[in-house]
Amino acid sequence: MPDRERTKLSISAGVLSVTVALLLVGAKLWALAATNSLSIAATLADSALDLLMSLGGLAAIIYASKPADDDHAFGHTSAEDLAALAQSVFIMVSACAIAIAAYLRLTSDAVSPVAREGAGMVVMVFSIVVTLILVAWQRYVSKRTGNKVVEADSLHYVGDLIPNMGALIALWLNAQFGLGSVDSIVALLAALLMAVGAIRIGKQAFDALMDRAASNDFIADVEKIVGEFPGVHGFHDLKTRRAGSRVFLNIHIELDGSQTLDEAHSIGAALRRAIVAARPEADVLIHKDPIGVERHPDDPRNA
Structure with missing residues (x-):
């Protein structure tokens, strides 16, 4: 897929995500005031x-x-990690505030009762349906483009379905059986899920900013491609680091030293294309060594 089309699809998923979030915030503000x-x-x-x-x-x-x-020189993808790290802090603070409010309501005798449960249930059903539509589009875009930001956003919205369904159940139980305490319990569970998500998002962003290596699956895929590629007799010094939705890959491949520079370049270029085709998020740098090359003893980095 051309880069321009990939960017357009990714931006469309981002715009839809913002639009859906705006709709849900407005609907839930009304539902909170009503219930x-x-x-x-x-x-x-x-x-x-x-x-x-x-x-x-x-x-x-x-x-x-x-x-x-x-x-x-390596692009601008680290902006994704900085944004994710800041977002994880906001999520954790909000989760703590919700948990405190839920605990105070559970332990207090003077609380405002939940009202107009039917209106709140309608809003929650609307939220669930709209979220499902958004997730379906994000999954399509992620599959077509390989954009990790869209994929992560999709996973986050899938996680949102759980507290939405919990709120729907809490409203129904309160309407049918007067179990008002369920509302606070669901809020506590939602806060816990938010905190877990914040920790996960924050860790991923921190790892990327600290140049953590790519996943084992990514490395295994690359090793399989390189190990089976025609003309490549071996490889070493495979190094990776993540930055946002990109993975930077350096690798040394061993080639027949008697072939021409053009032939060696053709093998390296074809290998790079094969890796990028399998892993579109990869930014690949390949160093070519003759078979049996030994490390130079005078190299201070011994590489």
Whole structure:
């Protein structure tokens, strides 16, 4: 797929994500005012954070699509990790605030009862349906483009379905059986899920900023491609690091030293294309060595 088309699809997913988040924030604000439901408050906070994350993701997609320049020779994809790290902090703070509010409501005798459960249930059903439509489009775009920002955003919205469904169940139980405490319990569970998600997102962003290696699956795929590639007799010094949705890969391949430079270059270029075709997020740098090359003893880095 051409880069321009890939960028357009990725941006379309980002714009749809922002639009859906805006709709959900507005609908849940109305539902919270109508019902006084703490579980809806939890999903509202989650949707508000989704809006921030979607805006950050859209900005990251646009910014990361910029080509490398003199000041950023390796591109701009680290912006995605910086945005994700900031988002994880916001999510954790909100989760703590929701958990405290839920605990205070559970332990207090003077609380405002949940009201107009039917209106709140309609809003939650609307939220679930709209979220499912968004996730379906994000999955399609992610499959076509390989964009990791869109894929991560899709996974986040899938996780949002759980507190939305929990709020729907809490409202129904309160309407049918007067179990108002379920609302606070659902809010506590939603806060826990938000905290777990914040830790996961923050860790991934921190790892990328600290140049952590790519996943084992990525490395295994590359090793399989290189190990089976025609003309390549071996490889060594395979190194990777992540930056946003990109994975930078350096590798030394061993070639027949008697062949011409043109022949060696053709093998390396074809290998690079094969790796990128299998792993579109890869930025590949290949160094070519003759078979049996030994490390130079005077090299201070012994490489």
